[in-house]
Amino acid sequence: MEQTSKYAIGFAAIEEMRGELGSEMPVLFFRMFESAVRKRLTTEFSRGYADYLMRDAGKIAGALFAESFTEEAEGPVEFLQSFRALLKGLGYGVLRVEKADLDRLKFAFSISHGIEPSDTEEEGSTGCSFTEGFLSGALSVRFGEEINVKEIACIAGGETSCRYIAGTDV
Numbered sequence: 001m002e003q004t005s006k007y008a009i010g011f012a013a014i015e016e017m018r019g020e021l022g023s024e025m026p027v028l029f030f031r032m033f034e035s036a037v038r039k040r041l042t043t044e045f046s047r048g049y050a051d052y053l054m055r056d057a058g059k060i061a062g063a064l065f066a067e068s069f070t071e072e073a074e075g076p077v078e079f080l081q082s083f084r085a086l087l088k089g090l091g092y093g094v095l096r097v098e099k100a101d102l103d104r105l106k107f108a109f110s111i112s113h114g115i116e117p118s119d120t121e122e123e124g125s126t127g128c129s130f131t132e133g134f135l136s137g138a139l140s141v142r143f144g145e146e147i148n149v150k151e152i153a154c155i156a157g158g159e160t161s162c163r164y165i166a167g168t169d170v
Contacts, residue, residue, distance in 0.1 A: 027091060027115050034116060034130065051129040058133025059140075066138040076102050079142050091115070093131075098163075105143055105168050109135065112161040127156045132164065139166060 014023045041050035070082055084095045093114030100107050116128045132149045139147040148170040153163040 024091075030115055051127075054129040055133035055136075058130035058135075059137035060133075061130075062134035062137025062139075063141045064137075065134070066141040070138075070142060072142075074142075076100075076143065083138060083142075087111075093162075096161075105145060105147060107139070107147075107164075107166040109149075109164045109166065110161040111164070112155075114155070114162055116162075127151075127154055128162050131162065135164060135166060 038050060038054060041053055044050075045053070066083075069086055070079055074082060080097055080100065084097065087093055087095045093111040093116075096110045096112070098108040098110055111128075111131065114128065114131060116131045128151050132151050136147055136149040139149070145168055147166050147168060149164050149166040150170050151162060151164050153159040153161075155162055
């Protein structure tokens with residue numbers, strides 16, 4: 001698949017580079033990486049700026065993911081269906097589209113069994129800034145407009161799933 005993003009990293013090379021290990025990696029290692037990066041960023045910067053950087057990295061990853069693994073010709077409903085299946089199939093989490101106003105580009109999502117809930121354990125806290133960015137990047141690429149995403153509930157804060165709102169005015 002041709003890479004069109006300025007952030008393209010050559011997904012085709014992953015299989016060759018990893019050989020018999022293949023392209024997949026247990027969530028455990030992602031969590032260790034994400035936790036170490038987040039801890040380092042919050043040590044060096046404020047929690048807010050660390051979240052900003054994680055969100056921005058997620059946005060780059062989400063855009064690259066959408067460009068690389070979803071079909072540009074898909075309609076909006078088909079995109080959301082295939083995006084949901086891809087996230088589940090690749091072990092990112094179980095995405096549910098709770099509301100979708102395609103005319104106004106407003107959405108409500110939940111993700112259960114996700115890979116990211118931060119180590120924050122404060123009641124009512126949120127911490128999935130990478131996922132906020134990832135969703136924003138993927139949605140923005142496929143819908144052709146800047147779509148912002150905000151987490152409104154998180155497993156790390158005691159919820160049963162992480163919930164997000166998304167839209168051009170979020």
